[in-house]
Amino acid sequence: MSAEPRLHTLRVARTARVATLGTPATAGSWWVVLHGYGQLAADFVSAFHPLVAPDRCVVAPEGLSRFYVDGMAQHEQVGASWMTREAREAEVSDYVDALDATVRHLADDTPPSLHVLGFSQGAVTASRWALWGDTAVDRLVLWGGAPAHDLDLAEHAASLRALDLTLVAGTEDPYVTDDRWAAIRRRLQAHDIPVTTRTFEGGHRIDPAPLRALVAPA
Template identity: 40%
Template sequence: MEHHLTVSRTARYQQLGTLSARTRRVWFACHGYGQLAAYFVRHFAFLAEADPATVIIAPEGLSRFYLTGNGGRVGASWMTRDDRLHEIADHINFLNQLSAKVLANCSANVQVTVLGFSQGTATICRWLAQAAFRPAQLILWAGSFPDDLAPDIAQRLLQHLPLTLVVGTEDEYISPSQAATVRQQLQLLGATPRLLTFPGKHELNRTVLEELAQLTTPTHK
C-alpha cells in the first residue's frame, strides 16, 4: 500500500537585481520542461540591467534529472503524470513561500508580472489560483491554461487580469492556431487575453519581452 510523508527539502531559485523598498517591478519567471533556472533567467537579464528597480525571480522545478541517459546535462521539471497531485501541491507551497519572502522586501505598490514558459504555464496558473497576491499581468508563453482548475476558480483568477499569450510562428510544440484555441477557451472563462506571435521556435524572444515589460507602469516613484 502506498503512503506519503511530508518532508522539508531545499528549493532553488535565481534572482537578478536587489530587492528593497525601492523595487518597483518584480518578475516571477517559471521555466519549461528540462530547463534550469540558472540558464532560463539569463533571458531576462537585460530587464534588470536596464532598470535597477526591476528584480527577476526564477524558481526552479523541484525535480531534476539527466536529460540524456545517466549523465551529462541536467534539467528540471515541475511535474509528471506520476503522483501529480502531490507534485502540484509541493510546487504551489514552494512558490507561495518564495513569493511571500520576495514581496515582504518590497513596497505594497510593487508591480508583479508572472510569466510561465512551456510547462511552466500550467504551474503558474495553478499557483496563482491559490496565491496571496494578484499580479499586474500574467504571461503564458508557448503553453496552455491547465484544464484541471475548476471553472469557478479559473474565472475568479482570470477576471480583470491582464493576460497575454505568446507563441513563435515556428514553435514545434504549440502552433499559433493551437494558441488561438487556448485564447478562445480562456475567453469562455471570462478572460480577455491578447495573442502575440513572433518569428521563432519554442523559445523566448527579447523584442516581445521588451514590449511586455512596458505594460506595467509603476504607481509610485
Template identity: 35%
Template sequence: MTSTSKMDKKKLTFPYEAFYSISHEPTGKEQEIWLVFHGYGQLSEFFIRKFLPFADENRLILAPEGTNYGYLKDFQGRVGANWMTRYERETAIANNHRFLDLLMEEVLEKFSQTPEIHVLGFSQGAATATRWAGRWTKPVKQMILWAGGFAHDLILEQARDQFRNTEIQMVFGTQDELITAESIESQRAFFGLLEKEVRELTFEGGHELNIPLLQKIIKKEG
C-alpha cells in the same frame, strides 16, 4: 492455510530544499516583481539570464526552479528540471504550490507595500504559473503565457475571480513545432470560460524566448 498480504504505499512530509535564481537582493523599493517560470528541462540560473538586462532598481526578476530533475539525454551529461510528470502529479502540484507560496512570502517581507506582480510562464512553466497564480492570495498585474497556456485543471470560478483584473498575453513563435492550431483554439476557448480578452503576440521563430519582443513586453514599449 493461505495468507494474503497487502502493500500500502504511504507518503511522508518533511522539510525539502528547493532552488530559485534572483536578479539581485530586493531592497523593498522595487515597483515590479517579475516571476518567471522556465520550461521543461531547463534550469533557473540559465533561464533568468534572458531577463537580467531588464532588472534594475525598480524591477526584480525572480526565477523559481522546478523540483524534479533528470538527465536530458541518456544517463549522464546535462541535467534539467521540470515541474511535474504524470507520475504522482497531484503531489507535485501541491509541492509546487507550497514552494511558490513560501518563496513569495519571504520575498514580499522586504516590502512595506506589495509591488506589481508580473508572471511569465514559458512552455511547461506556463501551466504551472497559471495553476499557482490562479489560487494565490494576491493580485497579479500581468500574466504572460509564452509558448504555453493555462492549465486546464484550474478551479474555474477561483481563477476567474483571481484574473479578473489581470492583463493576459499569449505569445508564440510562428515556427514553433510544439504549438498547434488545435492547442491555440483550445486556449481561446478557455479564455472565453474565464471571461477574459487575451492579447495574442507572435514572432518569427520557434520554441524560444524572443528577446526583442520580450523587451517590448517588459518595458511596455507597445
C-alpha cells in the same frame, strides 16, 4: 494479508533554489519567471536581462525535481521539472507552496507588483500558482504554453479577468500550433476572459524583442 504494496505519504523539508537578476528586496516590480521542462533556473534567467531596471528585478524559481537530461550514459547535463503525472496532486501542492514561500523569502515587508511569466511547462505551473496560491499576482504571461487543463475557468473567471493575461508564442513553435492557439483563445472567450496575444517569428524559445515589448510604455 494483502500482497499489494501500500504507499504512504509524508511532508518533508526540501531545499529549493531560485536565481535572481537585480535586487528583489528593493525592487517595486518583480518578474517571476518559471522555466520549461528540463531547464535550470540559473540558465533560464539569463534570457531575461532585458527586463531588469533600477526598480525591476527578475526572480526565477527552479522546479523541485531534477534529473539528467542527457540520458544514462553521460550524466553531465541536468534539468528540472515542475511535476509529472505521478502523485500529481501532491506535486502541484508542493510547487504552489514552494512558489509562495519563495516570494515570502525574498520580499521585503511591502509586497511588490508581481508579474508572472511561465514558459512551456512553466506556463501550466504559472496558471495554477496564480489561481491556487496565496500570492497576489498582478499580471500573468503564458509563453509557449497554455493555462492548465485542470483549471475550472468558470470558477476562476473573475480572478482571471482581474489579471492582465497575455499569451505569447513563436510563429514556428511546434507546441503552439495555429489550431492549439485558436483552441486556447476559444476556451478563454467562452468564459469572457480577456486576453492579449503576441506573436514573434521563431520557435519554442524566449525571444528578446517581444520580451522587451512586455515592459515597453504603452
